Amino acid sequence: MATITLVQVEKKFGDFQAVKPIDLIVDDGEFVVLLGPSGCGKTTTLRMISGLETVTGGRIYIDDRDVTWHHPSDRDIAFVFQLYALYPHMNVRRNIVFPLEAQGEDKGTIERRLAEVVELLRCQHLLTLHPGALSGGDQQRVALARALVRRPAAFLMDEPLGALDADFRETMRAEIKQLHINQNATTVYVTHDQIEAMAMGDRIVVMSEADIQQVGSPSEVYYDPSNTFVARFIGSPGMNLIEGHYLEGIAQLAGDSTYQVPENWRSVLDRTLKDKKVLVGFRPEAGQVKEDGAINAEVYADELHGAHTMLHLSLRGDASESIIHVRARRGLGLKIGEFVKFDISPEMVRFFDAESGKAIVAEV
């Protein structure tokens, strides 16, 4: 397995900047997820690593090899496509051994490797079938087998679960993760599904507008988003961001509420955002509905999510009518339009500069 290093890699299609210059190191055996909305450049980045797309700037290394201008076949990587791209005119067996034939392996090796991956992915019974006869999940298994059989330096996967049914997707998610652990395979995985990214990635690279927004572990991007884009994009629903005006430990929020900033945030906010606009951010589970809460709101809608209720609130007196999501215990029996008060858990509150959208970093 191998390390993949991207140095100032960028892609332009004419005047259109598809990927701004980015740096990224994928460590040996690491599972890195490129996450972002469609059109953010994540697939282009993956295709540049694979060599299916040429770079317009920067360099790509696999281990110490500079592969920037190498043909895809010379990079020793395997690519799993969203629609599997199994060769329809070959049966499953031929599909799986096709990469080995390219390397000119002898018959004994081919048989041995085939037996190994078939065992690993439990697709023995499919070998004589053609791809058209397989279910989506089986096609995905065969595509993975074809990727594994060659023992490449790295796996690149472009939304491999995107075309599967919802319940089957979770099974395959676990299988891919298991494979990754067993094979200790360096993997770069592209998805727009943040739940998938959180579940699978050792690290997540959040991309938007052709640029990397944040690189971090799933808990880092969830709890400490580096900017408002990541805050909103990760989580469902995303992080609540309430606009306010900061002065001397108090954030004057939209409407008639004020928020007392926790002590440990005061000095940094005094320094950076004194008398300026601030965004107070918190996850739905960090909101605490209680009678003596500091923030006044009214119920816009509520949804029962089984174990808990998701309250959709609007701040009282807020003209912008933005909705705040707060997780509450079920059985509160609130009516639509009813007034409620809530607090924000002091450990889980975050602050963002309203102008730049960047997170304010807490001082320890």
Add this chain to the structure above:
Amino acid sequence: MASFEESGPSTPVTEGIRVDKVSPRSRRLKRIRSLVVVLIALIGLIPVAVMVITAFKSRTEVVAVPPRLIFEPTLEGFVFLLTERSQMAPAILEEAKQNAGELGLFDRIALNAGQQITGPSDFVRRLRNSLIIAGGSTIFTVALGLFAAYAFSRFEVPGKGDLMFLILSTRMLPAVVVAVPLFLMFRQLNLYDTHLGMIILYTVFNLSLTTWLLKGFMDEIPKEYEEAAMVDGYSRWQAFYKIVIPQASTGIAATTVFAFIFAWNEYALALMMTSETARTAPPAIATMQGRGGIEWSAIAAGTLAFLIPVIIVAFALRKHLLRGVTFGAIRQ
């Protein structure tokens, strides 16, 4: 079984059938429509049927008025088509008829018409010329068309749209219009009445159609297949012939048939650009003259013989052809 009109549908109407399409009234209309289609097809087939019948008639039967549908079939037409004969003197004829048992089938048939076979006719050579020229030009056209179509389908070719239009524009005027300049060019280049010249000519005329057809088929093949092959360790060229060509086989088959039929049937240019060495069958059939009048049975036999290769090609590739014609109509 009671007809649908009285009983209604005996099987449940499944979701694929629109109710208004299976209502008794529309079923009746559908029957009428089918009948009309069959009638048109039958009318269209009359000349073919006449041709087939004529090919098996004797010289006297051919010119009989009114034409007879029931007659004694003979291979006379084919014999006249494939051989050169001379009229026999009555005395020799009598003698020859006595020894008829020793003669071959063709000789006996000629003998019945009072003729003696003196050698094979030109038509065999014409047919061979047709095969060489049509076959050769089809191979070149499809091979060149494949590369052109692949390039247009996959790569950023500067001015792609304009180029495709330009290629098509070669088919926008009748080929015969350019016959005179072509004739002059061919004479200058010593290509007049040569197989090579005709192969080049038909390749050029067919290339636009094959490029367009094949590009359509190539566009339908997702580029991910080649990309998968390339990351699997193959060059683009290998991906092209290991992945793209097998998957385009339907389209290639359909295109091959179209290209072959065009070159095989082409008449006007063949008439003008060839005289002897490279003359193909169509002009030869049309100009066939017999001794003592036009030998209709020989002409019909020649046309029939001429149709056979096309029928064989179309029949062999019929599955591909049918799929090829409807290809791309349904997206999976």
